[in-house]
Amino acid sequence: MKKYGGFTMFSNYQEVNMFLEGRKQLGVKPGLDRVYFLLERLGNPERTIRAIHVAGTNGKGSTSTYIKEILGSGGWKVGTYTTPHITGLKGEIEIDGKQMTDTQSVRLVNRMLPAIQALDDIGNPPTAFEIKTVAAFCFLDENAEISVIETGMGGLEDATNCFIPILSIITNVGLDHQRMLGETIAAIASHKAGIIKQHVPLVLGDVTEEAASVILKKAKGLRSPVYQIFKDFTVTNVTAEHPEYTEFTFECNGLSQEAVISMAGRHQVKNAALALMAVKLLEDCFPMEWKRVLQGLQRAAITGRFEKVHDHPAVIIDAAHNPEGLAAFLQTVEYFYSDKKKRLLFAAFKDKPLQKMLSQLGNDFQSVHFTSFPHERAASAEVLQTHYPGKNSKIEKWENVIRNHLGSTGESILFITGSLYFIELVRKFFVKR
Incomplete structure (x- = not known):
């Protein structure tokens, strides 16, 4: 200065x-x-x-x-x-x-x-x-x-x-x-x-x-x-x-x-x-x-809007950061990938209607991974999990979830959604690779 x-x-x-x-x-x-x-x-x-x-x-x-x-x-x-x-x-x-x-x-x-x-x-x-x-x-x-x-x-x-x-x-x-x-x-x-x-x-x-x-x-x-x-x-x-x-x-x-x-x-x-x-x-x-x-x-294309950032195994990211956005995301997943094995990685801000959002998830995903990220508004993975009615959830660091998926056989698709800020972090991870 x-x-x-x-x-x-x-x-x-x-x-x-x-x-x-x-x-x-x-x-x-x-x-x-x-x-x-x-x-x-x-x-x-x-x-x-x-x-x-x-x-x-x-x-x-x-x-x-x-x-x-x-x-x-x-x-x-x-x-x-x-x-x-x-x-x-x-x-x-x-x-x-x-x-x-x-x-x-x-x-x-x-x-x-x-x-x-x-x-x-x-x-x-x-x-x-x-x-x-x-x-x-x-x-x-x-x-x-x-x-x-x-x-x-x-x-x-x-x-x-x-x-x-x-x-x-x-x-x-x-x-x-x-x-x-x-x-x-x-x-x-x-x-x-x-x-x-x-x-x-x-x-x-x-x-x-x-x-x-x-x-x-x-x-x-x-x-x-x-x-x-x-x-x-x-x-x-x-x-x-x-x-x-x-x-x-x-x-x-x-x-x-x-x-x-x-x-x-x-x-x-x-x-x-x-x-x-x-x-x-x-x-x-x-x-x-x-x-x-x-x-x-x-x-026209926009980063982080149902964007495939990796193929074989597939990774798709989407910034569905509120109930309406998540509903549209889930409809798109069901429409195009109903016959595929799917996993979900989710992180969000704590001031969002988390219970309303997470109650929408249903049983479409084989596993749901909750995580957090460095931001003053970020919800903890533990808090996110309390709002999820399913039994197939895990708490993990998001980088580990992605690395494990990239090392897999590629039979399933990893969907990553939640906060826009989180999606930008994830996208940066892939762009740098």
Whole structure:
């Protein structure tokens, strides 16, 4: 670190990362006042950025990836902000699928330091997520033609909810983060609906009637036109015969397009449809040939989403980090691998509805291995096992489970799921091999 103008400046990315990690002790703080303070000191990039805002309990990452690949296929310079990422800030902000460099990250946070210090001095320190969000707005505004920004949690009081998007998307509404967002679907839907802005179109995914009534009421009050899946656009002729190749027909207002996606699971068809609807709504500002649209859609892939990271013996990872995500994961496992021998390795955060998640597992797996990983929110393997009704479970270090499987005859498939952070650790293990 070095001093500059009275402030201690960072000289490398490791120092930036340590600084942001230290801020995590501040937790989640309600309100957007700190975000607006930082943005104002940095030239109000939220006023000039052209971006899509995406909220939802599940499907945000997949939907955002489809949109990114589609727009990129059309030649547009596309920025994304998605959290969390195992590499921290530089992995959460991308332009055309490429992470920020260490140098760009250091320069960006150093530029923010006087404003951060000003808030610290008055006893209102910004959180790590707030700092990273403002950094994202600065970088994307300066380097992208269009961006896709995911909410961190909820929507209404989320740090990303500080701009007027060109389009809003709510993928779905499920029970997650109840401590912060409320105990009911209606309460959580109200938070998600916070990203709806006056006259800005909303693309709405497959939600329950309880969630829809809250969201549609908010949209009506803000005169925001709504395009809801299975009402204003739909998918038909879904054919999924292979995990890496699903066909369907996208239909909207007389348009009918046959499409293919590479991400596994029938639930991904809905995410792809949301992306196609979004691109169609933006065609006046960001015109594209449908040939390019469909090419980008098929090319889209996201690490850690039912991804095969090893073959012979097979290892498949999936970041199913809440009840709805786990249900979709289990449906995909059953659909494609019902006749195979299967083992499961599971780790999750302790603030998730673990009992509800683990009660879904049933008897599909020959053995279930519970483990933990280094993170302050990680549940212990012992706690996870107490929520599992089956008798075929073991507690083991995750590295040992993987090594034992890799040394096996290859008759069974090892599925690894749970926390996104855990899945990133596992993926790193395989990528390094």
